[in-house]
Amino acid sequence: MSQENPNIGNLSLNNAPASQNEAADQFVESVSAAIPPGMQRNQQMSADEILKEMNRVPLFMTSLDETDGDGGDNTMLEAIKALAYEGTKAEVAENFRQQGNEAAREKLWKDAREFYTKGIQALRGQVKTTEAEDDPSLKVVELDEEAETxxxxxxxxxxxxxxxxxxxxxxxxxSCNRDCAAALSINPRNLKAWYRAASACLALDKLPEALDACASGLQFDASNAALRSLQTSIEARRDHLAGVEASRREREERVRSEAATLKKALRERGVVVRETASPPEMEDARIQLEDPSEAGSEVRFPVLFLYPLHAQTDFIKAVGEAESVGQHLEYILPLPWDEKGEYRVEDVECYMETSSGGLIKVGKKLPLIKSLASGKVEVVDGLVRVFVVPKARAAEWIEEFKKRRGKQ
Known part of the structure; x- marks a missing residue:
């Protein structure tokens, strides 16, 4: 076994002589005295409390904390913020402009706009800057006022x-246009301002103003590629909208002309029409001419066949004026819900309501226009209504119709 070195051993304070314990206590006290008070305070804080404290130090901030933790101001943060306004108006504004440029390069448009706004405010005296004369201990530097301006x-x-x-x-x-106008009031040769003003006007479809902005910029640099390209885009948009407007006017004129032609055709045929405040929904069905531009061409009518005794209907979108109701009943009848077999072409009668509120019988083989041009019928809301009832029950239905209309 190797012999133990008497100079090496483990220090045991519990078993050491009193003089050794006193030396250890003095060592701990000296170490504690060497630790700064701030660090001694940190030793008594939890990890969360330390992180919260670090967040008040601008270098370590992950979120903005403008307090000192005790309800007062964060002096370090306030000192750094004050630096932003240290110097002449031009120096402060230039600082903000540079920060704005950095944000703009990252496409942080809202942040960049804020920096540029602060720069403008500094120049216009809307924020306080720290001037040399505010502090007598600072050396006053004479400025060339003209150069500074x-x-x-x-x-x-x-x-x-x-x-x-x-x-x-x-x-x-x-806002873009207002900023451009303000910039151009300082320097009318600012091509970027003219370009941005023209772009804003284009976005708003203010095309004359957009073209005027391009022309104003090009008078200072006729070969400016950006302005020329934008001018071409504006002209293309102008031509497109002009074409759309021409098409709209042509379409409206065509609709007016076709409506006048149809009105003439119905008048010549003796067909009376009337519109109400609540027309029925018929999708694209309407009274129309085969040739909308020719009053002499065939007129077609939407026709509604009503079966009032059974509360059923059939809708035909277009029935020619020369066609009869019987031609259409041929393929409509018999009806799928007619369990008693009452609705066969030969076993039904057809009626139309007159303009006075009565009824007129419609011949099943008679051309539709003959019934409509009789002078007794009117076409309401562009829809021809034909009542279809079984012959055996026609008298019953007519009596009921008169009672509802107050004819008895």
């Missing part, structure tokens, strides 16, 4: 033009 106008122009881009991308076209 020129610099400020240049930065303001850039902020306005760039904010116009943000508004354009965010589809705030009115």
């Amino acid at each position: 020129k610099k400020e106008r240049s930065i303001e122009e850039a902020c306005l033009s760039n904010r116009a881009l943000c508004n354009l991308e965010m589809k705030n076209y009115g």
Whole structure:
């Protein structure tokens, strides 16, 4: 066995002499005294409390915490925010412009717009900047007022033009145009402002204004490719809309002409028509001419066959004026719900209501136009109504019809 080295061993405070325990206590006290008070406080905090505390330090922030944890201001954050407004108006505005440019490169349009707005506000004195004269201990630097003013106008122009881009991308076209107008009031030769104003007008289909903006920009640079390309797009849109408008006017004129021709055709045939406030839904069915432009061509009518004794109907979209109701009853009858076999062509009678509220019998072989042109019938809401009843029950139904109409 190897001999133990008397100089190496384990320190046991419990078994050590009193003098050794006192030395250890002094060592712990000296170490504790060397730890800064802030770190001693952190040793007594939980992990969640430490993370919350770190979030108040701008370098480690994952969310904005503007307090010091005790209801006061976060002095570190306030100091950093104050730096943003340190310097002359031009320097502050330029700082915001650069931040706006960085956000715009990332297509963070809302953030970029905010930075440009702050830059504009700084130039217009709408935010406080820290000037040298506010602090007597700072050295006052004499500025060339003319050069400074020129610099400020240049930065303001850039902020306005760039904010116009943000508004354009965010589809705030009115705001875009206002920013462009403000930028152009500073520098009428700002081609980007003319381009963005034209783009906003195009998006709003304000084509004359869009073309005017392009022309205004091109007068300063006739070969500008972006403006020329946009001008071509605007002209194409103008031509397209002109074509759509011409087609609409042509269609409306055709509808008016066809309506006048149909009205003439019905008048010449002696057909009386009347419209009510609640016409029935007939989809595309309507009174129409075979040739809409020729009053002498065949007129076709939507016809509704009603079976009032059984509360049933059949709808025919187009019945020619020379056709008879019997021709259509030939393929409609017999009816699937007619269990008693009462509805056969030879066993039914047809009626139309007169304009005075009475009834007129319709010959099953008579051309439809003969019944409509009798002077007693009117076509209501473009629909011809024909009542079909079994002969054996016709008198019964007529009496009931008169009672409902108050004829007895």
